[in-house]
Amino acid sequence: MAKLYLPASDRSLELYTTTGTPIVLKRRRASDFSRVAYAAAHVVADPLADNDPWLTPAIDWDRTLAFRHRLWDLGLGVAEAMDTAQRGMGLGWLEAQELIRRALSEAQSRPDALIACGAGTDHLLPSPDTTLVDVIAAYQEQIGFVERLGGRIILMASRALAVCAKGPEDYLKVYDRILSQARQPVVIHWLGEMFDPALAGYWGSADHWAAMDTCLAAIKTHPDKVDGIKVSLLSKEKEIAMRARLPAGVRMYTGDDFNYAELIAGDEDGHSDALLGIFDAIAPAASLALAELGNGKTDTFFELLEPTVPLSRHIFKAPTRFYKTGIVFLAYLNGLQDHFRMIGGQESTRSLLHLAELFRLADKARVLSDPEDAAARISRLLAAQGIH
Template sequence: MPEISLPNPDRTVTAYRLTGVPIPFEKHKATEFPRVAYAAAHVVADPLAGNDPWLTPAIDWDATLAFRHRLWDLGLGVAEAMDTAQRGMGLGWPEARELIARSLKEAAGRDDALIACGAGTDHLAPGPDVTIDTIISAYEEQIETIEALGGRIILMASRALAAAAKSPDDYARVYGRILGQVKQPVILHWLGEMFDPALAGYWGSADHLAAMDTCLDVIAAHADKVDGIKISLLSKEKEIAMRRRLPPGVRMYTGDDFNYAELIAGDEAGHSDALLGIFDAIAPVASAALSALGRLAKNEFFELLEPTVPLSRHIFTTPTRFYKTGVVFLAYLNGLQDHFAMIGGQQSARSLQHLAQLFRLADKARVLSDPELATARMGRVLAVHGL
């Protein structure tokens, strides 16, 4: 196995020899899995575009769409134009709209492509002149666009609503109006403030349990229009508590990138399906683990997936919103894109120390598909930093 010198927290540099035997890429069908599993997919930047990276996103469409086909080949669904795709952190609605259109077209050419697309209000700048009716109209605009393309909706949390709402009643009004008119059941998305500080106090309360009551009331009133809800609060206790209170037939999609293995496995009272950013980074392992769970090989499921949890916790460490850098870095190490560049210049959001530890944990989690290539590419990143 290859060896590379990596920096340590005390500023020393020591040799690290890789030991992880990569999990092989094996095609699977979603029908093999006992859980519905979406990977929130990243976008691949175009580093050769003559744009201003912090101001104008440039996307390598071929590489971006090829990555989605890879997820479908593994049996995973694609959660499109979500925060993992840097929605709200470099990817605006005009680019998201094109991304959704292109991905839906690619999905239509397959008979096994599960896809759902993020609809929000991110083309609406929060401000004192933004009203609840304005927010409803903004949601309607994006939903109409996606539904016209034949897409299924993931109803994203709204920064504008978080800023404008005066009480839980405002949330009930917005979601009631939207859910009353969608063409097919949607996936709600409750993104916690650790992922986006602008969403603090969502559902009308800084207390997550009080907010949960409001959210559950909305779901109960429109259960026929809600396929499920993804919550990203990084608390397995809160997710399980909410899961046990959902109406029959409404799914819990775990967004807990700290505890997903045990939440997907479930307990005597139920389980969570998955809509996870980390599944972008560990897709072959996630696919193999879900296949094992489908074969009732629960020990194998945990043997495969549990070693990825320390890696995921590192990638999603605070400030959690910068986790996209780690996801893209792994795509680069694994040869899924030719560069470590991101829209908005977000490759600079994590330190070299962070990336070095990510490399070690990825090796231990067996997610470096080609250790020689990964080591060579890690070496290039070290060289840019003077090592």
């Protein structure tokens, strides 16, 4: 139990006492779970690098890779070089290549390590002159890089395609070409505009239901080349509806950081597997909950995961694209990194009030590994801002 003063919305400081009992860490394997579960992992910035954070990322490779081992130790897979790793918001393709290369090398030392890597077109700067041929070539370059290293592909949505596509048929042309050439089944990632405004109208329509028809058509053209679809629309109704329409053998990987508990548990009509950024932040709780679900203890699964949902909704609140700040802040609170710095200077995207509420919700969700140390860490941060 720790006591500390946290800022409140009325600009006062209120005494807060922690109540959460930390979840005990236990080594697990992916085979312990009845669901496939990936955590989209963040990168740890190097705070002592002599760089310009807004222009040049500097990564602490030791801490970044150690975090991946922590996820594997808990039985979770690593979704590498995704938006949680600040892909497109500080992490460029050059740095992503190094991250993918290092992570795949680490995974080779562990036969139980589950990993898949993001491949997209983010090295292609969208412009009015961008063509479908350019987009296909960009996808091929990144996919080829990952495949040459023996990695599995998460096919990321393309900002360049969103710019140059004239309608659904152009998306179908690109995905038909890319999927037909894939060496092994990929995970398609439909990232909604709440996560990346540049992807508004993806699949050729601003109407998600119409866009869903196009996405499903792309999958049904090559179902043998699609392991699953990760849907990040923050709508359980749309995910459930799409899940019911997937070809046999194609997984639905929930990307719904608002409703993941009930979607993973599922019902008599089916369930979702998981590829979630929030699993980076709540890995111990997610690991234990998935193990309990695998043992048929659905009630315990919900008892563990439901308290994390308010925390996740807070971290992913609008503007949702700034959720990475909360993910990294929780890693700092839990001693998984010694500082609260991010590549691109992204630690500045959330307010101190937001971070204070995150602390309260993390305590209630039992995801502070050492509440006293976490209290000391946030108190130091607040003091540095003149709040004490």
